[in-house]
Amino acid sequence: MAQEQLIHGIIAYPITPFSETGIDTERLTGLVDTMVNAGVHAIAPLGSTGESAYLSFDEWKMVVDTTVAAVAGRVPVVVGSSDLTTSGTVARAEYAEQAGATAVMVIPVSYWALNEREITLHFSSVSDAISIPIMAYNNPATSGIDMSPALLNKMFESIANVKMVKESTGDIQRMLDLKELSSGELPFYNGSNPLVLKALLAGASGWCTAAPCLRPEPAIALYEAIAAGEPERATEIYEELLPLLSFIVSKGLPPAVKSGLEILGEPAGVPRLPLLPLDAEDRATLESILAQIPAGVAVS
Numbered sequence: 102m103a104q105e106q107l108i109h110g111i112i113a114y115p116i117t118p119f120s121e122t123g124i125d126t127e128r129l130t131g132l133v134d135t136m137v138n139a140g141v142h143a144i145a146p147l148g149s150t151g152e153s154a155y156l157s158f159d160e161w162k163m164v165v166d167t168t169v170a171a172v173a174g175r176v177p178v179v180v181g182s183s184d185l186t187t188s189g190t191v192a193r194a195e196y197a198e199q200a201g202a203t204a205v206m207v208i209p210v211s212y213w214a215l216n217e218r219e220i221t222l223h224f225s226s227v228s229d230a231i232s233i234p235i236m237a238y239n240n241p242a243t244s245g246i247d248m249s250p251a252l253l254n255k256m257f258e259s260i261a262n263v264k265m266v267k268e269s270t271g272d273i274q275r276m277l278d279l280k281e282l283s284s285g286e287l288p289f290y291n292g293s294n295p296l297v298l299k300a301l302l303a304g305a306s307g308w309c310t311a312a313p314c315l316r317p318e319p320a321i322a323l324y325e326a327i328a329a330g331e332p333e334r335a336t337e338i339y340e341e342l343l344p345l346l347s348f349i350v351s352k353g354l355p356p357a358v359k360s361g362l363e364i365l366g367e368p369a370g371v372p373r374l375p376l377l378p379l380d381a382e383d384r385a386t387l388e389s390i391l392a393q394i395p396a397g398v399a400v401s
Contacts, residue, residue: 108177108204108236108265109306110142110324112290113313114150116358117164119370124160126167128369132314132362133171139317142307142324144172145206147181149243150311150354154210155373158189162196169201177203179236185210187223191230198231205231206267208238209246217252225260234264240292241270250278257287267292267309273299280304294346298339301327311354312346315361316394344390352383364388365396 113136118128133144146168147153147161156164165180172178180197182205184190194205207227209220228235237256241247247270256263268275269292279289280303291300292309301308301324312320319342326335349357355372360379362369364387371378379387 108143108179108234108288110308110328111140111313111317111321112143112145112179112307112309113141113317113320114145114148114309114311114354115168116311116314116355116362116369117147117151117153117156119373124156124163124167125370126163128367129164129167130171132367132369133168136313136317137172137175139313140321141176141313141317143177143179143203144168145179145181145309148206148238148309149240150314150358151181152355152373152376153181153183155376158192161193162200165197165200165202179204179206181206181208181238182227183208183210183238185212187226190223191227194227194231194235198233202233204234204236204264206236206238208240208244209248210244211246215246220246220248220252221256221260224256224263228260228262231262233262235260235262236265236267236290237263238267238292239269239275240267250275250282253279254282254287257283264288265290265306269293269309271296273303276300276303276305294350295343297323297346298335301335302332310346311349311358312342314358315349315365315391316342316345316396318396319394341394345394348387348390352379352387357383357387360384361387361391364391 115132118125180202182193182197197205239248253266265288267290271293288306290307290309291305297308323338
């Protein structure tokens with residue numbers, strides 16, 4: 102079985118914990134271990150949730166090494182390897198492969214809007230440098246660059262290691278287009294938390310989410326209900342989870358998830374400036390939402 106086929110289900114995105122001296126590797130190890138033990142299907146450090154844009158390259162490497170060691174081969178590891186430049190992205194992708202990542206996730210980011218030729222060369226350069234799969238990540242809200250389904254499918258067909266797509270626009274039609282353009286051959290993953298039910302029902306191979314940092318069990322139960330052909334049960338779980346999913350997206354994943362962990366008695370530091378922790382009103386709202394979803398109990 103190809104490596105990319107092993108990546109399915111709940112792909113959990115950990116925050117990057119900080120202490121007064123830098124990366125809190127002990128806390129990161131504990132968070133990753135908790136999510137893997139709960140049953141998530143993959144771990145994906147250094148996405149938007151992991152504040153990858155705010156880390157030095159040495160800090161980024163520390164998160165990679167800590168995460169791979171904590172996972173210890175139990176599930177796939179998809180490492181966010183994006184950088185402002187192609188050379189920086191290649192360096193991160195090469196390091197992730199050497200460290201033992203299963204795949205890398207790449208989102209094109211640039212001060213200047215990239216055209217399709219530039220985007221294609223960017224992904225080709227990364228592909229040529231590594232031998233593990235690339236998850237092409239489309240999230241124009243954070244990157245400023247929107248990759249169309251047609252472009253993503255074209256890169257899937259023409260670039261050796263572009264093997265899957267994380268689609269985060271929140272537009273279900275994008276996923277349906279990817280499915281049609283590739284005749285179902287291109288695995289796509291939902292990156293928009295509130296869209297998860299529609300995405301999984303549309304055939305998404307998995308759900309890329311930070312929700313397991315706070316409540317892994319119901320997220321896993323939702324995916325398993327879809328996999329078992331139980332859409333009514335999946336809908337019930339989704340409706341219970343939706344307030345949490347909508348909240349963490351609307352308030353920003355690092356501030357919301359880190360505040361949530363503090364509420365749960367698992368502090369992971371504050372986000373890096375210019376991000377700020379939730380204010381008192383938002384924190385109280387999140388505390389109320391979490392109280393409605395007990396830890397360790399799958400919603401039924």
